[in-house]
Amino acid sequence: MDLDQYFEEIVAKVNATMDSFLHGDTRELYEASRYLISAGGKRLRPLVVVLSSDLLGGERHRAILAGAAVEVLHNFTLIHDDIMDQDTTRRGIPTVHVKWGIPTAILAGDLLHAKAFQILTESIKGLSGDVAYKVLDCFSRSVIVVSEGQAMDMEFEKRWDIREKDYLEMIRRKTAQLFACSAYLGGVLAGGSEEEVNNLYEFGEKMGIAFQIVDDILGITADEKELGKPLYSDIREAKKTLLVIKSLERANSEERKIIMEGLGSNDMSKLKATASLITGLSLDYAYELARKYHEEALAHLSRVTPRNENAVKGLRSIADIVIKRRK
Known part of the structure; x- marks a missing residue:
């Protein structure tokens, strides 16, 4: 089986699983909760869950459920992030709060948060208490860590003393944690050893950090159609990305003045000048x-002995996609 076919089969099953859980009597609420999920997305996190499980010879149906849980949780964070950042588009369509209003968007996010745990609980049905504990502990801890990362990101917008190590810690929490948990969940559900699941966790975390750095690069270099969200939104929101931190370190006084005037501005000429610098x-x-x-x-991944060659090729491919992606 080639990798495209392998990925498509997993994504189709994850999508069907999410859809089966996201229907109810309160039609508008469920419609709002499914909205971003139905709009697409790369499904990288559930792919990491399932491939990590396949890597160690795990039961596919459990990994599909866990992957669906991770993707539902991810979409919960996107809805709430868009409200906090006041973003108007996501994946090339209006954000949930723009389409349905902030109260319904908050509720849709809350529903997804609960549904994620409901789906995850199904993935551990019948497993030992120790495995179930590890799965639930990593998942619930990830919600806490991601929330802390988002709070740090928002706080950084008001500060000018952010260093590279601060930024890396923030993205480790906000973005990399869910990738780390995805790889870890797949390994634990497959019955991996402590060393194996720890290496999978590190693989996911390091890949997640690379993902966010590339995401920040694309926020400045990609066009709006590629991004699926407003151009220069990170600059408008005065996000202290790695690029901003390093630019302020390297800039002369005139360049620094232009950058600082552009951050937080809505003036397109200032935004363009800042992005160029x-x-x-x-x-x-x-x-x-x-x-x-x-x-x-990739070094951490290479320390895990694969039971499935397609899975290890797939995980390497996802790591490559992260570094080479254009959107």
């Missing part, structure tokens, strides 16, 4: 750091 000052550095984390991710 940031690209010139920090793009190569950011790509190099993303590649470093990509290599670290």
Whole structure:
């Protein structure tokens, strides 16, 4: 089976599983909760869950359920993030709060949060208490860690003293944690050893850090159609991304003034000037750091003995997609 076919089969099953859980009598609420999920998405996190389980010879149906739970949780965070960031588009369509209003969007997010745990509970049915504990502990801890990361990201918008290590800690929590948990869940559900599941966790975390660095790069270099969200939104929101931090470190006084005036602005000429400067000052550095984390991710993956060659090829392919993606 080639990788495309392998991935498509997994994604189809994950999509069907999510859909089966996201229907109810309160039609508008469920419609709002399914809205972003139905709009597509790369499904990288559930793929990581299922491939990590396949890697160690796990039961596919449990991994599909866990993958669906992770993707539902991810979409919960997207709905609430869009409200907090006041973003108007996501995946090329109006955000949930724009289409249905903030109260319904908050409720749709809350529903997805609960549904994620409901689906995950199905994945551990009949397993030992120890395995069930590890699965639920990682998943619930991830909600806490992601929330902490989002709070850090919002706090950083008001500060000018953010260093690279602060940024890396923030994205480790906000973005990388769910990738780490995805790989870990697949390994635990498959009955992996402590060493195996820890290496899978590290693989997911390092890949997640690379993912967010590339995401920040695309926020400045990709066009609106590629992004599926407003151009320069990170600059408008004064996000202290790696590119901004490194640019401010390297800029002369005139360049620094332009960047600081552009951050938080809605003036398109200022946004363009800021984006151009940031690209010139920090793009190569950011790509190099993303590649470093990509290599670290693959090093951890190589420490796990595969029971399924397609799965290890698939996980390497996802790590490559993360570093090379254009949207």
